[in-house]
Amino acid sequence: MNSDDYDDSGNETSGDDVDFGIEVEAGSTREVQSIDDDYPYEVLSTDDIVQHMIDCIKDVNTVVQIPATTTRILLNYFNWDKEKLMERFYDGNQDELFQEAHVINPYKRYTIVAKPKMSRKVLGTEECEICFMVLPPSQMTGLECGHRFCYQCWNEYLTTKIMEEGVGQTIACAAHNCPILVDDQTAMRLLKDPRVRLKYQHLITNSFVECNRLLRWCPSPDCSYAIKVSYVDARPVACRCGHTFCFACGENWHDPVRCSLLKKWIKKCDDDSETSNWIAANTKECPRCNATIEKDGGCNHMVCKNQNCKADFCWVCLGPWEPHGSSWYNCNRYDEDEAKAARDAQERSRSALQRYLFYCNRYMNHMQSLKFEHKLYAAVKDKMEEMQQHNMSWIEVQFLKKAVDILCQCRQTLMYTYVFAYYLRKNNQSVIFEENQKDLERATELLSEYLERDITQENLVDIKQKVQDKYRYCDSRRKCLLVHVHEGYEKDWWEYTD
Amino acid sequence: MAALPRRIIKETQRLLQEPVPGISAVPDDSNARYFHVIVTGPEDSPFEGGLFKLELFLPEDYPMSAPKVRFITKIYHPNIDRLGRICLDILKDKWSPALQIRTVLLSIQALLSAPNPDDPLANDVAELWKVNEAEAIRNAKEWTRRYAMDN
Numbered sequence: 001m002n003s004d005d006y007d008d009s010g011n012e013t014s015g016d017d018v019d020f021g022i023e024v025e026a027g028s029t030r031e032v033q034s035i036d037d038d039y040p041y042e043v044l045s046t047d048d049i050v051q052h053m054i055d056c057i058k059d060v061n062t063v064v065q066i067p068a069t070t071t072r073i074l075l076n077y078f079n080w081d082k083e084k085l086m087e088r089f090y091d092g093n094q095d096e097l098f099q100e101a102h103v104i105n106p107y108k109r110y111t112i113v114a115k116p117k118m119s120r121k122v123l124g125t126e127e128c129e130i131c132f133m134v135l136p137p138s139q140m141t142g143l144e145c146g147h148r149f150c151y152q153c154w155n156e157y158l159t160t161k162i163m164e165e166g167v168g169q170t171i172a173c174a175a176h177n178c179p180i181l182v183d184d185q186t187a188m189r190l191l192k193d194p195r196v197r198l199k200y201q202h203l204i205t206n207s208f209v210e211c212n213r214l215l216r217w218c219p220s221p222d223c224s225y226a227i228k229v230s231y232v233d234a235r236p237v238a239c240r241c242g243h244t245f246c247f248a249c250g251e252n253w254h255d256p257v258r259c260s261l262l263k264k265w266i267k268k269c270d271d272d273s274e275t276s277n278w279i280a281a282n283t284k285e286c287p288r289c290n291a292t293i294e295k296d297g298g299c300n301h302m303v304c305k306n307q308n309c310k311a312d313f314c315w316v317c318l319g320p321w322e323p324h325g326s327s328w329y330n331c332n333r334y335d336e337d338e339a340k341a342a343r344d345a346q347e348r349s350r351s352a353l354q355r356y357l358f359y360c361n362r363y364m365n366h367m368q369s370l371k372f373e374h375k376l377y378a379a380v381k382d383k384m385e386e387m388q389q390h391n392m393s394w395i396e397v398q399f400l401k402k403a404v405d406i407l408c409q410c411r412q413t414l415m416y417t418y419v420f421a422y423y424l425r426k427n428n429q430s431v432i433f434e435e436n437q438k439d440l441e442r443a444t445e446l447l448s449e450y451l452e453r454d455i456t457q458e459n460l461v462d463i464k465q466k467v468q469d470k471y472r473y474c475d476s477r478r479k480c481l482l483v484h485v486h487e488g489y490e491k492d493w494w495e496y497t498d
Numbered sequence: 499m500a501a502l503p504r505r506i507i508k509e510t511q512r513l514l515q516e517p518v519p520g521i522s523a524v525p526d527d528s529n530a531r532y533f534h535v536i537v538t539g540p541e542d543s544p545f546e547g548g549l550f551k552l553e554l555f556l557p558e559d560y561p562m563s564a565p566k567v568r569f570i571t572k573i574y575h576p577n578i579d580r581l582g583r584i585c586l587d588i589l590k591d592k593w594s595p596a597l598q599i600r601t602v603l604l605s606i607q608a609l610l611s612a613p614n615p616d617d618p619l620a621n622d623v624a625e626l627w628k629v630n631e632a633e634a635i636r637n638a639k640e641w642t643r644r645y646a647m648d649n
Contacts, residue, residue: 133504
């Protein structure tokens with residue numbers, strides 16, 4: 001979403017909990033941001049994430065005195081939930097805990113599990129079990145479990161795991177059946193190639209973000225920022241790259257519809273199920289050979305085109321054609337139960353499809369328009385420059401950009417109102433909702449039309465007043481609709497269809 | 499062709515010098531990474547008395563990745579399919595570079611002694627092994643006699 005530190009909206013309705021109009025300057029360096037006043041979050045760069053990871057480890061280590069590398073493995077095991085780790089650490093069997101997390105208990109360091117394999121030939125040397133080289137102990141290394149291999153083999157082993165298998169946090173010792181995990185410091189010490197080291201760090205950061213409930217990568221392509229919140233909620237968050245999304249599900253901010261319904265909707269749209277719905281609504285099966293038939297003419301006397309079948313039947317009742325005689329249009333088998341059931345099923349299927357298409361078309365339409373508005377931003381920019389050449393100041397022309405911002409917000413809200421409406425069961429409140437939707441849609445289309453066309457014909461001074469009037473109205477309608485839906489959530493007004 | 503790594507040379511030498519009882523693995527004359535393997539059916543198993551031919555190939559990044567092993571002789575076993583492919587954890591995700599040809603072949607021999615129908619590769623065989631073990635064992639003996647003897 002775009003930002004504007006110039007807020008001229010003097011006549012806004014209240015209802016801050018549903019509003020993402022109060023925006024944050026893009027590229028702002030403020031650490032803690034908020035679109036909603038009461039939902040603070042931070043945008044973290046890759047470096048910030050690493051620092052945050054280190055801070056988490058330090059936090060734990062102020063309480064628990066174990067090596068930082070062990071703490072990291074334990075934290076990863078508990079999906080970076082510090083409280084859970086502490087709880088298990090102090091309430092449970094510590095030996096079991098370390099074993100489950102695949103690290104050696106640091107309090108029992110003296111129990112070395114495996115003895116280094118001494119070479120039979122040369123005293124004071126060891127044989128690396130991977131490359132079979134006989135080497136002085138200084139060239140061999142291993143983890144706390146005692147399995148030792150040469151530096152070169154370790155490097156190769158870790159490289160294979162990281163580059164080929166994409167494993168980061170959970171690389172086990174190279175020995176067979178040894179579950180002990182390679183900690184990050186050891187890995188970084190053993191890895192030579194800077195490319196591999198980078199990939200390793202990336203894998204570790206990624207698993208940190210992925211398994212931490214309070215963090216989420218910005219889903220925008222090629223964006224490397226993550227958002228950190230203090231509690232998980234379905235709220236809009238704006239990344240430094242400009243993308244606004246729902247923290248709970250990662251989709252574009254989708255108020256008024258809730259994450260679960262949106263997910264259902266997206267799945268429905270992606271599924272082929274709609275194709276089969278179409279087939280059910282628009283085709284029938286030949287009663288003899290079951291070939292799928294689409295009727296493309298008015299005559300109900302069907303002759304199956306399957307050359308091996310060529311059945312004559314009636315499209316209406318699917319019975320054989322013969323008894324219909326000349327009065328086929330008064331299909332004399334009309335009341336037969338079986339035929340009626342088949343027709344009813346088709347009716348249902350057909351009306352379900354029509355209903356879906358109705359909502360889907362409108363949803364897609366606003367999505368498409370939203371994409372076009374990016375062209376509008378460019379057009380408006382030209383207009384703003386033109387106005388500045390006519391003695392208007394920079395700040396005075398910002399209303400145009402604000403207008404497009406609001407237009408986009410309205411389109412996005414409208415788009416998701418159709419998802420909400422699709423699942424909504426009709427009642428008194430849903431009628432009010434649809435009225436609100438209708439008002440917002442009409443106002444949005446007027447604003448859109450004005451910005452796209454009429455604006456060029458007006459003189460510059462008139463424009464400002466008209467644009468401001470229009471976008472303020474849109475904005476207030478949008479907020480009104482959202483407030484109503486949210487009130488409905490609180491008061492349990494909404495009933496859903498399955 | 500790139501020079502053979504020391505590891506493969508040494509392993510081959512040791513295999514020839516100290517062979518494992520019941521197992522022979524001989525590198526191919528033209529390709530030192532390809533081994534002709536013969537495993538004898540373990541005692542007290544339905545495969546007893548049989549000689550099973552396998553092929554074993556060491557891929558380019560061996561020992562970082564596991565050798566590729568396949569039964570050539572037909573065998574009736576729940577963890578070995580029609581094509582001779584073997585379902586064995588150390589040949590897949592449990593592979594460790596510290597394992598060797600020797601340990602792999604010993605594991606395969608152990609698999610013949612202890613079939614695991616709960617983790618099947620050949621579904622029909624595994625099914626029979628579970629519902630009618632006696633018949634499955636009869637089949638395995640019959641296949642051993644038919645395909646793994648007198649050759």
